[in-house]
Amino acid sequence: MSTTRTITFTLNGKKRDFQIAPGELLVKLLRRSGLTGTKEGCDEGTCGACTVNVDGRAVLSCIMPAFLAHGRNVVTIEGVGDFDRVHPIQQALVDAGAVQCGYCTPGLVMSAKAMFEENPAASDEDIRVHTDGNLCRCTGYEKIWTALRNVRDANKPAQA
Numbered sequence: 001m002s003t004t005r006t007i008t009f010t011l012n013g014k015k016r017d018f019q020i021a022p023g024e025l026l027v028k029l030l031r032r033s034g035l036t037g038t039k040e041g042c043d044e045g046t047c048g049a050c051t052v053n054v055d056g057r058a059v060l061s062c063i064m065p066a067f068l069a070h071g072r073n074v075v076t077i078e079g080v081g082d083f084d085r086v087h088p089i090q091q092a093l094v095d096a097g098a099v100q101c102g103y104c105t106p107g108l109v110m111s112a113k114a115m116f117e118e119n120p121a122a123s124d125e126d127i128r129v130h131t132d133g134n135l136c137r138c139t140g141y142e143k144i145w146t147a148l149r150n151v152r153d154a155n156k157p158a159q160a
Contacts, residue, residue, distance in 0.1 A: 007070040011035075012079030018066070026052070026061040026069055030076060037077035037106045041135075048134030051107035052076050058114040060133070077106035080113060089113060089151055096147035100138035108134040112148055120155050127152070 004019045011033075020029060027050045030038045038061055041049035045063040052061045053075040081087030089112050090105075092098075099105050108131060115122055115130040122130070127148045128141075136144065 005067065007067055009069045009071060010073045012075055020066045024066045026059075026064045026066045026074075029066040029069075030061060030074075035076045035078050039103055039106060041103070046133075046135075047104075048107040048111060049104055051110040051134065053110050053114050056114060056117055058111045058130075075110070075113075077109060080109060087113070088154065089116070089148070092147040092151045092154075093144065096143045096150065098139050098143035098147045104134055104136045104138075108136070108144065112151070116151065116155075120152070122148075122152055124149065 004021055006017055007020055008015060008017050010016070012035075018029060018033070027038055027040055030052070031040065038052055039049035040062060041047035043062050045060040048060070050060055050062040051058050053059065054064070054069065055072050081090050086094075087109065089109050093105065093109070111130055111134050112127075115126065119126060124145070127145055131141070131144060131148070
């Protein structure tokens, strides 16, 4: 009797099948599939380094069992942007000097992306609340918040 199970979900825009072990967490599945942009930090859902988007919502993949991704749409940092097509959130973080070691950056981008998709006009308080679960030991948060405010402000319609 096999201990693995096949699940299917859309990953970064492509429908894929995966063999998973009982109790396997989504972060482990993603990383063994070569998507190493999703970082393993605390392994208990407190640092945000493993954040991915599932059906448009920010999810901590280190505490999400992989089987729960079955039939859903999962986006990792690799599905957001790369060196040839940088996402505006990524560019804003670079422009504001809000990245140093970069370990927290993928999870932060995924949290911000989910926030802006839900609320493009997020308030300063919304930005702080939605990034509260993404820990950064290098930059402090002011530059991160400045970058995200810049993203928000760049998307505001021009006033007449």
